[in-house]
Structure formats: structure tokens, C-alpha cells
Amino acid sequence: MTQATLPPATATSEIRENNEQSTSAGVRRRRFLKSAGAAGFALAAGALLKPSSAAEESSGTLHPGDAAILRFLAAAEVIESDLWQQYAELGGLQTNEPPLLTGLIGGNAAYTKALSNLDGDMDTYIHDNTEDEFSHAAFINAYLKSKGADTVSLDPYRRLPSSQATGARQVGRITNLMELTVDTSWYTRYRSRTKNPDLGDSFANAITVLGTKRHTAIPRNNSEAELDSSSPNGVTDVTQFIANTAGFHFAFIEQGGTSLYAQLAQRVTSVEVLRILLSIGGTEIAHFQTWHDKAGNAPALKGVTDPVTGDKVDFPDLTTFAGNEDLQTNLIMPEPTVFLNKKFGVCSIIRPTETRNAARAALKSLTDDGLFRGQDRDFFAYLNDLAEDADEARRGY
Numbered sequence: 531m532t533q534a535t536l537p538p539a540t541a542t543s544e545i546r547e548n549n550e551q552s553t554s555a556g557v558r559r560r561r562f563l564k565s566a567g568a569a570g571f572a573l574a575a576g577a578l579l580k581p582s583s584a585a586e587e588s589s590g591t592l593h594p595g596d597a598a599i600l601r602f603l604a605a606a607e608v609i610e611s612d613l614w615q616q617y618a619e620l621g622g623l624q625t626n627e628p629p630l631l632t633g634l635i636g637g638n639a640a641y642t643k644a645l646s647n648l649d650g651d652m653d654t655y656i657h658d659n660t661e662d663e664f665s666h667a668a669f670i671n672a673y674l675k676s677k678g679a680d681t682v683s684l685d686p687y688r689r690l691p692s693s694q695a696t697g698a699r700q701v702g703r704i705t706n707l708m709e710l711t712v713d714t715s716w717y718t719r720y721r722s723r724t725k726n727p728d729l730g731d732s733f734a735n736a737i738t739v740l741g742t743k744r745h746t747a748i749p750r751n752n753s754e755a756e757l758d759s760s761s762p763n764g765v766t767d768v769t770q771f772i773a774n775t776a777g778f779h780f781a782f783i784e785q786g787g788t789s790l791y792a793q794l795a796q797r798v799t800s801v802e803v804l805r806i807l808l809s810i811g812g813t814e815i816a817h818f819q820t821w822h823d824k825a826g827n828a829p830a831l832k833g834v835t836d837p838v839t840g841d842k843v844d845f846p847d848l849t850t851f852a853g854n855e856d857l858q859t860n861l862i863m864p865e866p867t868v869f870l871n872k873k874f875g876v877c878s879i880i881r882p883t884e885t886r887n888a889a890r891a892a893l894k895s896l897t898d899d900g901l902f903r904g905q906d907r908d909f910f911a912y913l914n915d916l917a918e919d920a921d922e923a924r925r926g927y
Contacts, residue, residue: 587919590678593799595923597679600670600803602889602920603810604682605913606790607667610783612684612704613901614660617776620697620748620755621645622656638697640755641748644765644773648827655824659780659817666810673806682916687909695749707747707779709838710900712740714778716785718856719881720822726868728884736857737846740778744838744900747776754837767834774828774845781821782899786892787814792880793888797923815880819862826859889917 589597620638637653645652671681688702717736725731735741749755749772756766763770791811798804830847851857855865866876893913896902902909 587680588678589680590674592674592677592679592803595925595927596798596800596803597674597677598916598919599794599798599889599923600674600806601680601682602916603791603794603807604667604670604674605684605916606787606892607663607670608682608684609704609896609901610663610787611660611667612688613707613783614656614663616693616698616703616705616707616748617656617780618660619699620693620695621653621773621776622660623653625657627661633699633701635699636697638695638749638755640757640765640769641695641697641773643757644763644769645776647763647765647770647829648773648777649824652824655820656780659784659820662813662817666813669810670806684909687905687912689906690904693748694751695755696752698748704905705901706903707776707901708750709744709903710740710747710775710779711742711744712737712747712775712779712782712899713895714740714782716782717778717822717825720785720864721856721858721861723855723865723867723876726879727882729868729872734856737778739843739845740775743836743841745775745836746772746838747779748772750837763829767831768837770829771831771834771836771843771845774831777821777825777828779899781818781825784814784817784821786895787811788818788880789882790814790888790892792883793885794920794923796883796885797920797925799925799927822862826862887921889920890914893917 587597587601592600619634621641622634622637624634624637626634642653645656649655674681684704687704690703690706692698692700692703693708714736715733719725719727719733722731722733725733727733739745746754749769754772755769757764758766758769761767761770765773788811791807791814795804795807795811798807826848828845828848830849831843831845833842833844835841836843848857848859851859855861864878864880866878867881868875869877869879897910
């Protein structure tokens with residue numbers, strides 16, 4: 531998950547004021563009928579959620595704000611599980627570990643080979659990242675259930691098509707990996723020594739071609755996943771371009787989770803819920819660090835016909851940026867930058883960590899990514915409502 535830019539609270543007094551505002555349970559914004567208890571949704575796939583003035587989720591014994599934050603994070607983890615499952619089916623280590631990774635049917639040899647050109651252990655990393663996301667979603671829902679609070683299921687929205695390439699199961703998906711516009715500004719953001727998104731700064735896309743138009747991060751069919759013994763990469767340029775896109779998308783997703791857990795942790799009330807967010811958030815950081823390192827190994831490509839747009843595109847030679855700290859590939863640890871207030875000097879930090887509008891910003895960024903292309907209004911209505919509830923949470927209220 532990544533973070534979009536919403537209007538930042540640049541003054542610490544404004545941050546403090548936002549954190550201290552009380553939200554009355556009697557005036558909490560309720561817009562759509564949600565599921566109750568561990569059963570999750572009882573709605574048929576595609577059913578529009580109906581307005582109800584008395585449909586607030588149960589928080590059980592949890593603080594209402596804590597329950598709202600956990601529900602949004604559960605939804606985010608289900609989304610991550612769905613997208614990583616698709617990567618695992620085609621390019622991950624083909625080892626079933628039920629119930630987390632069921633139904634793997636052999637992977638895709640050409641796509642797996644193209645990913646290995648970024649790192650020889652990519653299939654193992656993809657497998658482990660997928661397993662982690664499934665465990666996060668299951669744990670958060672189990673914790674909500676144990677406290678008598680409503681849980682989250684996105685099963686009614688498994689309506690998007692699968693890839694037709696060898697290795698992909700033919701099941702309904704929540705996410706769309708085949709029409710992405712990948713924001714790679716995280717790459718320059720984590721290298722900047724003078725800017726911080728929490729202070730209103732913006733950042734250039736590192737890989738311009740990925741941040742414009744639409745691209746697929748998985749082969750959509752077997753013509754986009756072909757081995758080529760005459761190529762230095764061992765696959766066709768189209769297959770390698772798709773794998774390069776995936777490499778940067780992996781990090782895009784995980785840097786967002788890195789920020790989101792740090793942002794929402796500042797709004798929880800229970801020490802135990804804080805412990806959950808800090809503990810899961812730490813693994814998101816480990817994921818991001820791994821993918822940040824691997825993305826910089828993406829091979830240069832010239833004059834590739836993009837399979838989605840049909841345009842002739844290049845993938846830049848990242849090795850030429852040695853000495854340019856905004857793009858240098860081995861600068862994978864967060865460079866020190868300004869934090870809280872420029873008068874304090876620089877500090878190596880996760881960025882952003884500003885908490886205002888954190889959930890809605892994360893959802894907007896995933897939407898801008900193209901991850902939900904093909905979903906209907908009811909899907910967006912439900913996720914927007916979960917994000918709104920999470921952003922309303924205030925510590926101690």
C-alpha cells in the first residue's frame with residue numbers, strides 16, 4: 531500500500547488539535563449496511579449496500595476507534611493477500627502451505643525467469659510475502675472476533691478476471707494487476723535529504739514510463755510470457771518489461787503499508803492494539819526493504835512494445851545513476867531528511883507518518899494505481915466508509 535498526497539497538517543499544533551478532537555458515537559457517519567460478527571458479509575456478490583441509519587458496526591469490547599482502525603487494516607490486508615496471491619501463482623515458489631497458499635498449479639516458467647533477473651530468490655520472497663499478508667488478514671479478523679467486534683470480508687467483490695497465462699487459477703479477483711499506473715515517486719522520496727511529504731513536498735517519478743498510461747505487472751496470456759534463449763535475459767523483452775513493472779509495484783505496495791501502520795498507530799487507544807500495529811507494521815518495513823533493494827536490479831530495455839498500450843517504450847538503465855542520490859540503486863536505506871520541523875535538522879525516518887487522512891490517502895493511492903479497475907460503486911462505497919471511520923478515530927475518545 532502506498533500513500534497519496536492529501537492536504538498535510540504542516541504545523542505540530544494542527545496535528546495535536548486533530549488528535550485531540552472528540553468524535554461522538556452518536557454522530558458517527560454511517561452510510562452503508564455492513565456485516566455483523568464473524569460471518570462477515572451475508573450479501574451476494576455485486577449486491578449494492580443499502581443505506582441504513584442504524585447499521586453501525588459493533589466494536590464489541592474494543593474502543594470504537596481501535597475497532598475502526600483494525601477493520602480498515604483487515605480490509606487492506608485482504609487486498610494485499612489477493613494481489614500477492616496472483617504474483618505467487620505466476621512467479622512465486624510453488625509450495626502449497628494450506629490454508630494460506632492453496633491452489634498453486636505450477637507457476638509460469640517465463641515470468642519466474644524474468645523475475646529472477648532482478649534477484650535469484652524472487653520466487654521465495656514472493657511466496658513469503660504472500661504468506662505474511664494472509665496471516666495479517668486472518669489475525670486481525672480473529673482478534674476483532676475475539677473482542678465481539680465486527681470483522682471484514684471482501685469475498686462479495688471477488689469479481690475481477692484472472693490472467694489467462696499458465697499458472698494462474700481461474701477464480702474471481704479483488705484486484706487488477708493488468709492495468710496499473712505505478713507511482714514510483716517513493717524511490718526518489720526515500721533518497722531525498724531535503725524533502726518530506728509530511729511537510730508538503732512532492733517527488734518526481736523515478737521510472738517515468740511506469741507512472742504514465744497503463745501497464746500489466748503479470749503476463750495476461752502465454753504470448754506475454756515466453757522464454758527466449760537468444761536473449762541475454764533468457765526471456766522476451768515484453769516478458770522482462772512486465773517483470774520489471776512488477777518489481778517496482780512490489781515496493782510501491784509495501785512502502786505504503788510501512789507508512790500506514792505507523793500513521794494509524796498514533797490514533798489507537800489500547801496498548802494491546804498498539805502492540806498489534808507496531809508488530810505487523812515492522813514486517814511491512816521488512817517487506818519494503820527487500821523489494822526496494824530488488825527493484826534497482828531491473829534490467830534496461832530498449833524499444834519494447836508495451837503489451838497494454840502498444841507503445842514503443844524503454845526501461846531505463848538504472849546503473850547510469852551512480853552518484854545521483856535521487857536515483858542511485860544501492861541507496862536502499864532511508865536517507866536522513868527533515869522531520870516534524872526543519873529547525874530540528876535531518877533524521878532517517880519512515881515517510882510519510884502524518885496521521886491526518888491516512889486511511890483515505892492510502893485508499894486513494896491504491897485506486898490511482900489502477901488496482902481496482904473494474905470494481906463497482908458498492909466496492910468503493912464500502913472501502914471509503916471503512917477508511918472514513920478509521921480516520922475519525924482519536925486516541926482516548
